[in-house]
Amino acid sequence: MSQQDTIFAMASGAGRGAVAVLRMSGPASATILQGLAGGLPEARRASLRRLRAPQTAEVLDHALVLWFPGPASYTGEDSAELHLHGGPAVIAAVAQALVALGARPAEPGEFTRRAFLNGRMDLTAAEGIADLIAAETEAQRRQALRQADGALARLYGGWADRLARLLAHQEAAIEFAEDDLPTDLGDRARAGAAALRAEMATHLADEGRGERLREGLLVAILGAPNAGKSSLLNALAGREAAIVSARAGTTRDVVEVRLDLAGVPVTLADTAGLREAQDEIELEGIRRARRRAEEADLVLAVFATDAPPDAETLAWIRPGAVVLANKVDIAPAPGLIGGAVPLPVSARTGVGLSNLRDRLAAEAARLAGAGDAALLTRPRHRAALSEAVAWLAEAEVAALPELVSEALRAALRSLGRLTGRVGVEDILDIVFRDFCIGK
Numbered sequence: 352m353s354q355q356d357t358i359f360a361m362a363s364g365a366g367r368g369a370v371a372v373l374r375m376s377g378p379a380s381a382t383i384l385q386g387l388a389g390g391l392p393e394a395r396r397a398s399l400r401r402l403r404a405p406q407t408a409e410v411l412d413h414a415l416v417l418w419f420p421g422p423a424s425y426t427g428e429d430s431a432e433l434h435l436h437g438g439p440a441v442i443a444a445v446a447q448a449l450v451a452l453g454a455r456p457a458e459p460g461e462f463t464r465r466a467f468l469n470g471r472m473d474l475t476a477a478e479g480i481a482d483l484i485a486a487e488t489e490a491q492r493r494q495a496l497r498q499a500d501g502a503l504a505r506l507y508g509g510w511a512d513r514l515a516r517l518l519a520h521q522e523a524a525i526e527f528a529e530d531d532l533p534t535d536l537g538d539r540a541r542a543g544a545a546a547l548r549a550e551m552a553t554h555l556a557d558e559g560r561g562e563r564l565r566e567g568l569l570v571a572i573l574g575a576p577n578a579g580k581s582s583l584l585n586a587l588a589g590r591e592a593a594i595v596s597a598r599a600g601t602t603r604d605v606v607e608v609r610l611d612l613a614g615v616p617v618t619l620a621d622t623a624g625l626r627e628a629q630d631e632i633e634l635e636g637i638r639r640a641r642r643r644a645e646e647a648d649l650v651l652a653v654f655a656t657d658a659p660p661d662a663e664t665l666a667w668i669r670p671g672a673v674v675l676a677n678k679v680d681i682a683p684a685p686g687l688i689g690g691a692v693p694l695p696v697s698a699r700t701g702v703g704l705s706n707l708r709d710r711l712a713a714e715a716a717r718l719a720g721a722g723d724a725a726l727l728t729r730p731r732h733r734a735a736l737s738e739a740v741a742w743l744a745e746a747e748v749a750a751l752p753e754l755v756s757e758a759l760r761a762a763l764r765s766l767g768r769l770t771g772r773v774g775v776e777d778i779l780d781i782v783f784r785d786f787c788i789g790k
């Protein structure tokens with residue numbers, strides 16, 4: 352996978368369409384485009400061209416051609432876009448011509464990888480672009496766009512800059528102890544490390560909201576057989592996704608539907624009714640129900656108003672759980688169930704369902720996303736930042752200046768891995784720029 356290769360790939364989705372966008376990038380882009388379109392069009396302007404097969408000169412398509420000379424392109428390299436007629440035969444013929452002219456099909460993510468390698472974006476922005484393409488809901492789209500725009504790159508890059516400066520001061524204090532430097536450089540480095548660590552710790556204490564928004568929430572519906580779990584799932588999904596019957600023990604497997612709750616993608620899982628079962632299939636269903644409840648971000652504990660609350664579902668009423676009293680059409684909801692105020696609903700008549708939707712949307716907003724703040728979105732971010740925080744803590748208590756230096760350097764490396772810019776070399780530049788040491 353050489354960066355010297357000129358690569359191409361469809362930028363638009365698979366299948367037939369009015370237009371298919373093919374993207375090319377790499378050092379031979381200009382030559383290849385000349386060979387295919389008979390000349391280089393004006394940069395960054397759409398031009399209508401005949402595309403010809405290199406050997407036979409047969410016209411393959413009439414296409415809009417865009418030429419993006421590097422470095423001011425997405426990848427930073429010379430690149431081009433061909434807006435073809437979107438049929439499979441057109442695409443195949445043009446791809447064949449590109450290969451004949453010396454390009455090769457791109458690997459997954461190779462354009463963005465090149466953009467990163469050419470310094471067009473940091474790693475977190477590249478991840479943001481992947482997330483933007485995968486985004487299914489409004490809140491996901493907003494979070495991904497923020498990240499692709501460099502919100503995390505700026506935050507983490509800013510921290511890395513401050514850290515590099517602290518390290519430079521600390522190194523200077525060691526190297527040039529004899530010279531005419533301020534004497535409290537070491538103390539300042541420690542204080543700076545403490546301030547930085549506090550900011551990072553605040554950013555980390557987000558209860559996983561950014562990660563949850565990116566991945567989607569899992570909400571598990573739990574309750575005794577016949578409580579009306581499957582009926583509620585169907586009501587919320589707006590379709591008959593799960594089988595409902597008057598027989599206790601109807602649902603055996605986990606039945607899942609996807610919902611969009613206030614912009615947060617949610618997987619709502621209906622589960623087997625919890626009880627002391629004999630049947631081995633039902634037992635397996637109940638095991639799965641419990642497992643799903645353990646994994647869930649939110650549990651909906653369902654009780655029927657015409658039956659006493661069962662012990663196991665009561666045990667699932669943990670902080671944050673949503674408690675439902677279903678079937679209020681046949682009996683009134685009790686004021687409290689297991690110490691919690693239940694939401695009165697009827698899956699049959701629809702009473703209380705809009706309250707339930709509002710409540711779920713509020714819970715989703717609480718658990719995932721945070722309006723305008725830039726949140727970390729991947730375990731990778733959390734791991735690297737936690738590492739940096741640990742090293743900063745180390746720097747604050749280290750006994751020797753050299754150890755402070757070591758710890759700061761390690762913290763900087765963690766941040767460097769996070770953004771993908773691991774340069775410790777630039778510290779020297781900062782030393783000399785900040786201190787004018789020597790003559």
Ligand SMILES: Nc1nc2c(ncn2[C@@H]2O[C@H](COP(=O)(O)OP(=O)(O)OP(=O)(O)O)[C@@H](O)[C@H]2O)c(=O)[nH]1
Nearest residue numbers: 576577578579580581582596600601602624698699
């Ligand atoms: N009157 C009334 N009946 C309901 C309501 N919700 C569900 N039912 C009935 O209760 C019975 C059980 O409903 P299900 O949705 O299958 O219950 P479940 O909790 O999924 O039951 P299992 O899958 O066996 O665990 C069915 O006959 C439903 O029609 C309600 O709000 N009011």
Ligand SMILES: [Mg+2]
Nearest residue numbers: 580581601602
């Ligand atoms: Mg059911």
